[in-house]
Amino acid sequence: MRAWLLVLGLAFLAGACAPRTLRPSIDPALTAKEAARQRVLAVQDEDEKLDRIEEVFGRIIVCNAGLCEKKKGYLGLTLFHPRFVDDKAWVQAYREVYGLNDDYLTVVRIAPKSPADLAGLQEGDLVLSINGQRPDTSSKQGLAEFLESYRAWTGQGPLSFRVLRGIEVAYATEEPRPACDCVALLVSSSQVNALADGQNIYVFQGLLRFCAKDEELALVLCHELAHNGMGHIKAQQGNRLIGAIFDGLVAGLLGVNTGGAFARAGGQMFSQEFEEEADYVGLYYMARAGYDIQNAPDLWRRMASENPESIGRSxxxxxxxxxxxxxxxxxxxIFAKQGQGLALEPETKPDRDRSGAPRPGGAE
Ligand SMILES: [Zn+2]
Incomplete structure (x- = not known):
């Protein structure tokens, strides 16, 4: 019976409408060549976007180190190796764009006026050693361990580099700058969006297109950094957990399956307030980074045109x-404080410190 149905189905499909034009035949080799070309263009485009993020976000995390609880040393340098690319189809494109070499870590990005830039390091430099230690490029594990050491060194004082740029050259950096311990990562999605996960922030490609001016980009990045700095993600996870415990209690005591309703409600508790707090603190971050905040509110008029449904309440x-x-x-x-020469620090409730924790002796 089944076999008959299959035969009948195939016969039916054979009679379905097919395109009728006679098109030029396509050479698969040309398609493969074009795919390689498009990957190179995509990596070049990604590189430009990462340059922009690095320049804006580097400035934000350095200028706001004083307000961040978790700090790191900022050198303004990005290192890369072919082993970091998981998708084999893309390795060649990264090699071509960045001049990568299997035997070395390559400097692929230097933030303008950063300690790495001032030391004289350049994009394309192949790293022979940092602080006298040679990177182990023979495995992903070896590279990860070396980068872990590098990260530790940036918190301990000036670094010494030996690089290959045709000839072997030595550089010494100044003291890495204290910065908020947060990295901005690029997400290949056309959505106009950014996210924070409590540690790092995620910038969607669509947002970079939407934010034509660096001031607009800075405003969004500052908002996300504020979510992390104010501990919002942890608080929401905590609220979700309290809700989940209540779901469990209701199920156990009343025998009612809530379907996780309290957990969901817990996760959304204060979410509007957290958003408003991130906007408020974020604008301080932006002003402290030296950006012009005069037109900052206009971003929300442009967002309203992009998503008219967001003009009402969600x-x-x-x-x-x-x-x-x-x-x-x-x-x-902020303008009033700047006018009076006051420190640019967000106002907090009298019984709370900047991180939102109760002050010692303060009422809970
Ligand atoms: Zn937000």
């Missing part, structure tokens, strides 16, 4: 209209 985010007005008020607060 469950997780404040409306774009409310965010615009709140940002204007924050801007005026």
């Amino acid at each position: 469950t997780t985010h404040p409306s774009t209209s409310r965010r615009f007005v709140a940002l204007e008020a924050t801007r005026e607060e």
Whole structure:
């Protein structure tokens, strides 16, 4: 019976409509060559976007180190190796764009005016040693361990580099700058969005296209950094956990399956307030990084045109209209402080310190 149905189905499909034009035949070798070319173009485009993120975000994390609890040493240098590319189809494109070499870590990015830049290091330099230690490039594990040591050194003082740039050259950096311990990663998605996970932030490609000016990009990156700095992600996870415990209690005591409703509600508790707090603190971060905040609220008018439904109230985010007005008020607060020569620090409730933790002796 089944076999008959299959035969009948195939006969039916054979009679289905097919395209009727006679098109030029396609050489698979040309398609493969074009695929390689498109990968190179995509890596070049990604490189430009990462340059932009590095320049803006590097400035933000250095200028706000004083407000961040977790700090790192910032050198403004990015190292890369073919082993970091998991997808084999893409390795050649990365090799071509960055001039990668299997035997060395390659300097692929130097932030302008960073300690690495001031020391004279350049993109394309092949690393022979850092602080006298030669990177083990024979395995992913060896590379990971070396980068872990490098990360530790950036918190301990100036670094010495020996690199290959045709000839062997030695460089000594100045003291790495204290910075917020956060990395901005690029997500290949056309969505106009950014996220924070409590440690790092994720910038969607679509956001970079939307934010034509660096001031707009800085505003969004500062908002995400504020989520991490204010411990919002941890707090939401905690609220979700409390909700999940309640789900369990209801199921156990009343025999009712809540389907995780309390966990969901817990995760969304204060989410509007957290968003508003990230906007508020984020604008301070932006001003402290030396960006012009005069037109910062305008981002929410542009966002409103992009997503007209966000002009009204949603469950997780404040409306774009409310965010615009709140940002204007924050801007005026910052301008007043700048006018009086006061320190640019977000205002906190009297019984809380900047991280939101109760002050010693403060009322809970
Ligand atoms: Zn947010």
